[in-house]
Amino acid sequence: MPDLFDPIELGDFSAKNRIFMSPLTRARAGRDAVPTPIMAKYYAQRAEAGLIISEATGISREGLGWPYAPGIWSDEQVEAWKPITKAVHDKGGRIVCQLWHMGRMVHSSVTGLQPVAPSATTAPGHAHTYDGKVPYEEARALQLDEIPRILADYETASRNAIKAGFDGIQLHAANGYLIDEFLKDGTNHRTDEYGGSPENRIRLLSQVVQRITATIGAEKTGVRLSPNGDTQGCIDSAPETVFVPAAAELERLGVAWLELREPGPNGTFGSTDQPKLSPEIRKVFRRPLVLNQDYTFEAAQEAVQQGQADAIAFGRKFIANPDLPTRFAKGLPLQADEMATWYSRGEHGYTDYPFAD
Numbered sequence: 001m002p003d004l005f006d007p008i009e010l011g012d013f014s015a016k017n018r019i020f021m022s023p024l025t026r027a028r029a030g031r032d033a034v035p036t037p038i039m040a041k042y043y044a045q046r047a048e049a050g051l052i053i054s055e056a057t058g059i060s061r062e063g064l065g066w067p068y069a070p071g072i073w074s075d076e077q078v079e080a081w082k083p084i085t086k087a088v089h090d091k092g093g094r095i096v097c098q099l100w101h102m103g104r105m106v107h108s109s110v111t112g113l114q115p116v117a118p119s120a121t122t123a124p125g126h127a128h129t130y131d132g133k134v135p136y137e138e139a140r141a142l143q144l145d146e147i148p149r150i151l152a153d154y155e156t157a158s159r160n161a162i163k164a165g166f167d168g169i170q171l172h173a174a175n176g177y178l179i180d181e182f183l184k185d186g187t188n189h190r191t192d193e194y195g196g197s198p199e200n201r202i203r204l205l206s207q208v209v210q211r212i213t214a215t216i217g218a219e220k221t222g223v224r225l226s227p228n229g230d231t232q233g234c235i236d237s238a239p240e241t242v243f244v245p246a247a248a249e250l251e252r253l254g255v256a257w258l259e260l261r262e263p264g265p266n267g268t269f270g271s272t273d274q275p276k277l278s279p280e281i282r283k284v285f286r287r288p289l290v291l292n293q294d295y296t297f298e299a300a301q302e303a304v305q306q307g308q309a310d311a312i313a314f315g316r317k318f319i320a321n322p323d324l325p326t327r328f329a330k331g332l333p334l335q336a337d338e339m340a341t342w343y344s345r346g347e348h349g350y351t352d353y354p355f356a357d
Contacts, residue, residue, distance in 0.1 A: 001305050004297075005329060008050065008311055010288055011219035011256030013167050015050035015094055015311070018304055019325045020259075022292055022315035023053045023098040023170070023224075025069060027343040028350060031130070033064055033071035035080040040087040041351045045322035047093030050311065053170050053224075053259075056100035059157035062113050063178065065106020067130050068345070072097060072157045078164045085165030096168040096222060097161035099154060099212075103178030104139035104187070105232060115139040116146075118182045119189040124233040128343070144192060147204070150178075151211045158212045158221075168220035171208060174261055176232030179205050180225075183246065184236035198242040202249055209253050218254035226261040227281070229272025243277050248284040259290040259313055267294055278308065297328045323355045332356050 002008075004018045026042070029035050046052060058064025058071040071077050081097075088095045104117035107127040117139035126133035142150070154171075161169045173179035181187040182204045188195050194203050205223075213221050227243035229235065236242055250258055262276040278291055291303060292313040300312035318324050320337035327334060341349020 002310070004301050004304055004312065005325070008288060010051065011168060011221070012217070013094060016092070017048075017050035017325055018311035019048075019050055019300075019328065020290060020311050020313040021046055021049040021052045021318045021324075022313040023056050023172070024315055024319065025055050025066060025343065026350060027066065027068040028345065029068050029070035031068065032076075033058060033061075033069065034074075034077050035070045035084055037083065038347060038351060039070075040084045043084055043095065044087035044091050044093075045351060045355075046318055046324075047088050047091035048323055048325045049093065049318065050325075052088060052093060052095040053222075053313065054095060054097045054166070056098050056172055057157075057161075059099050059101050060153045061111055062116065063101030063103070063106070063153070065102045065110045065115070065127065067110060067128055068343075069100075072099070072160045072164065073153065078160045081161075081164035081166070089165070094167045096170050096220075097157075097164070097166040098170045098172050098224070099157050099161070100172045101150070101153070101178040103176075103181045104136070105177055107134060108137060109134070116142050117178070118142065118187060118194065121181075121187055121189075123176070141190070144194075147194075147207075150204075151207060154208050155211050155215050158216045162216050162220070168222065168256070169212065169216065170222040170224055170259065171212060172224055173205055173208075174224045174226035174231070176226075176234035179208065180231070180234055183225075183242055184234050184239075185242075186230075186235045186237070187233070198245055201242060202246045205246060206249050206253065209250065209255060213253060213255070219256050221255045222257040222259065223250055223255050224259045224261065227277040228274040229263050229267075229270060231270060235274075239274060240277055240280060244280050244284060247281040251285045251287065255287070257288040257290060257310075258285050259292055261292045263293050282308070319349075320353045322353055327356055330356070
């Protein structure tokens with residue numbers, strides 16, 4: 001019976017434990033989306049994780065609308081990531097790059113471009129910009145002849161991630177961003193081969209994964225999905241009809257691992273009455289399955305020991321507890337994070353949380 005402290009094989013590398021670090025947007029890159037030296041310290045501090053999934057990282061200027069988030073589309077960005085991945089590896093850790101296209105969740109004041117999406121829709125709420133929060137803008141529908149450009153951007157980003165020293169990539173296909181917008185009928189109103197039936201709505205996910213795996217190999221490729229509930233106004237009316245087949249397609253394509261973000265009815269960062277689909281997805285996706293959302297140590301250990309998951313990804317707990325695996329192993333109390341510093345600048349609330357004695 002495995003537990004959280006056992007190693008696990010993920011494609012072509014081994015993770016030393018099953019306590020993964022979720023992608024966490026922290027907004028410490030430059031305005032040009034170039035990573036900064038402070039990020040090397042932050043990630044190296046958390047190298048006890050079996051696997052670090054990097055903060056969401058833009059594949060293109062069009063797709064990166066979060067202020068001070070990093071990108072991976074330029075040579076300058078690649079060079080700036082190299083000291084970060086080296087710092088993690090020097091501490092014995094593993095790190096993959098989460099590839100991000102935000103779809104309709106960007107704002108033109110950040111990108112200089114109108115947001116794009118499967119259909120002309122507007123996200124609810126407000127976008128983060130360099131000038132504070134402002135209402136989201138209406139996205140324009142991607143044209144069929146633009147899909148090859150999107151695929152090429154994912155190819156370039158995945159190749160650049162390996163050049164930058166990452167152990168692999170995670171495709172961000174969750175949380176109301178571009179690929180999730182294509183998957184869910186609440187945001188995908190297309191009538192062409194990318195809309196309508198679940199098979200059509202899965203098409204872009206499949207094509208992106210095929211392009212990435214052809215570029216860097218399936219053994220270096222993971223995917224993140226958020227099957228149930230409403231995330232940033234993105235929801236599906238019958239998620240089991242889309243996400244179970246999507247997981248089966250990912251199994252067919254041979255991706256190394258799959259992460260699911262699944263809120264429950266009492267979620268602390270989003271909640272839903274739509275049931276979790278991980279039990280059904282577990283039946284069709286047989287490679288390592290990682291679960292995420294509101295896990296305590298005890299619940300995570302139980303999920304792994306009972307075979308519900310192969311690893312658990314923790315997000316906010318890693319913000320204030322860089323040595324989270326040690327704290328779990330020794331039964332030490334966890335420190336509380338300071339929400340006001342999640343997206344602030346500088347070291348406070350980023351690299352100054354103390355380690356356990």
